[in-house]
Amino acid sequence: xxxxxxxxxxxxxxxxxxxxxxxxxxxxxxxxxxxxxxxxxxxxxxxxxxxxxxxxxxxxxxxxxxxxxxxxxxxxxxxxxxxxxxxxxxxxxxxxxxxxxxxxxxxxxxxxxxxxxxxxxxxxxxxxxxxxxxxxxxxxxxxxxxxxxxxxxxxxxxxxxxxxxxxxxxxxxxxxxxxxxxxxxxxxxxxxxxxxxxxxxxxxxxxxxxxxxxxxxxxxxxxxxxxxxxxxxxxxxxxxxxxxxxxxxxxxxxxxxxxxxxxxxxxxxxxxxxxxxxxxxxxxxxxxxxxxxxxxxxxxxxxxxxxxxxxxxxxxxxxxxxxxxxxxxxxxxxx
Amino acid sequence: xxxxxxxxxxxxxxxxxxxxxxxxxxxxxxxxxxxxxxxxxxxxxxxxxxxxxxxxxxxxxxxxxxxxxxxxxxxxxxxxxxxxxxxxxxxxxxxxxxxxxxxxxxxxxxxxxxxxxxxxxxxxxxxxxxxxxxxxxxxxxxxxxxxxxxxxxxxxxxxxxxxxxxxxxxxxxxxxxxxxxxxxxxxxxxxxxxxxxxxxxxxxxxxx
Numbered sequence: 331x332x333x334x335x336x337x338x339x340x341x342x343x344x345x346x347x348x349x350x351x352x353x354x355x356x357x358x359x360x361x362x363x364x365x366x367x368x369x370x371x372x373x374x375x376x377x378x379x380x381x382x383x384x385x386x387x388x389x390x391x392x393x394x395x396x397x398x399x400x401x402x403x404x405x406x407x408x409x410x411x412x413x414x415x416x417x418x419x420x421x422x423x424x425x426x427x428x429x430x431x432x433x434x435x436x437x438x439x440x441x442x443x444x445x446x447x448x449x450x451x452x453x454x455x456x457x458x459x460x461x462x463x464x465x466x467x468x469x470x471x472x473x474x475x476x477x478x479x480x481x482x483x484x485x486x487x488x489x490x491x492x493x494x495x496x497x498x499x500x501x502x503x504x505x506x507x508x509x510x511x512x513x514x515x516x517x518x519x520x521x522x523x524x525x526x527x528x529x530x531x532x533x534x535x536x537x538x539x540x541x542x543x544x545x546x547x548x549x550x551x552x553x554x555x556x557x558x559x560x561x562x563x564x565x566x567x568x569x570x571x572x573x574x575x576x577x578x579x580x581x582x583x584x585x586x587x588x589x590x591x592x593x594x595x596x597x598x599x600x601x602x603x604x605x606x607x608x609x610x611x612x613x614x615x616x617x618x619x620x621x622x623x624x625x626x627x628x629x630x631x632x633x634x635x636x637x638x639x640x641x642x643x644x645x646x647x648x649x650x651x652x653x654x655x656x657x658x659x660x661x662x663x664x665x
Numbered sequence: 666x667x668x669x670x671x672x673x674x675x676x677x678x679x680x681x682x683x684x685x686x687x688x689x690x691x692x693x694x695x696x697x698x699x700x701x702x703x704x705x706x707x708x709x710x711x712x713x714x715x716x717x718x719x720x721x722x723x724x725x726x727x728x729x730x731x732x733x734x735x736x737x738x739x740x741x742x743x744x745x746x747x748x749x750x751x752x753x754x755x756x757x758x759x760x761x762x763x764x765x766x767x768x769x770x771x772x773x774x775x776x777x778x779x780x781x782x783x784x785x786x787x788x789x790x791x792x793x794x795x796x797x798x799x800x801x802x803x804x805x806x807x808x809x810x811x812x813x814x815x816x817x818x819x820x821x822x823x824x825x826x827x828x829x830x831x832x833x834x835x836x837x838x839x840x841x842x843x844x845x846x847x848x849x850x851x852x853x854x855x856x857x858x859x860x861x862x863x864x865x866x867x868x869x870x871x872x873x
Binding site for chain 2: 342345349350351380381383384386387388389390391392393396397399400401403404407470474477478484485486487525526529530533
């Protein structure tokens, strides 16, 4: 065996040792060799330094609901399907080799007739089921964004994504009647996509919002904001106001379905206390993401800290696009 | 009382113990999620793949070979689904043509070069924890899928080589070659990201 080959074998052995691939006896042998051979110990040290940065790639734990979701799907599977071997499902009628179809042709016809009958009864309710499923998908979107916000804050000393310097000097309302420059609050949300804290563009699109469409460009990092307002159907805390960090009140609403007061980039003089986002069926309620990372459906827009309304700054009723939250606990979700 | 093994729980499940599979789900969700999250770099995909993997394991439990171990079997299912997801997203899993590794595993040069290179951390800029996490995550994400998969299974989940071979569906030698290549590429990219002194750059360049 050449020296080079022997050296390579030793290196491989060191790697195996670092990765826990050796038996206890083999590991002891390596330790002994390292003790006796300084140059080998040096190589081992080099390898450790090579691998060490990998430890920085930590991950967030799975969402609390994941186990329940798995168990729900398994339970649903048990309810929906007859327990039959897969091989039987794949076979046709009796082939003479012991396999037999689960259903005969006559049974299939009866089943089809029954399904048609059941569908006729259920169709009126299906619209509601679909709306409910879109609500849940929308809450999932916000939850995913929430995970991105938590990761962003973890990397940035608890700061929330924002491009605050521009927003402080401009207006966050697209069609504001002011000469101040347009500085959309959505730039903060876009940082999550740009810096890949949220990887899927469709996470920013509420499935109930008919006009919304996910950002469809391969290079999201090249932009500084959603190119089209339709790319994001959620509004978030106006970051131009008092500093809000992850360590602020955990029940502060951070993001939600679009604020109905500023739909289409214009101010609409409607009652914020009684208005829901129009994302879902024209205004039946909204999903709200809170700073602790949880998202929930509510039909009450007064769901902020101590009953604070999430659409308005303080108790203001008229807006020009330069208004800001009145205090760190004042939720004011804007486009 | 001794904690039942995964294989015992699966056997109990097949003989009608109603909570046995739930215990398996609770036992493995966290680790499986971390694996898929690092492999796909998408929390949404991780959520979906974990659900699909457990569901398929549940439906296929009667075909589990009792002579095998449950954990690699479950990871095999999840890895297949994660690969499908990556493919559906247009991710390339092929190794670029200029890669210094062949599919049969002869990557001696890569690993040897890596180990005989200059002091790896010389001249490197110290990174803040958050910045380092971001850099490492991006580098791992940029590795070809086949390298990243093996690296994640070996480094973060401490699978034995033969178990990784089972999960990935390749010979043990190929697992090792992919792992060596993955480490070489990671080290090179990391050094480039944090900066190395001129004299070391040539050495680092030989690693990949």
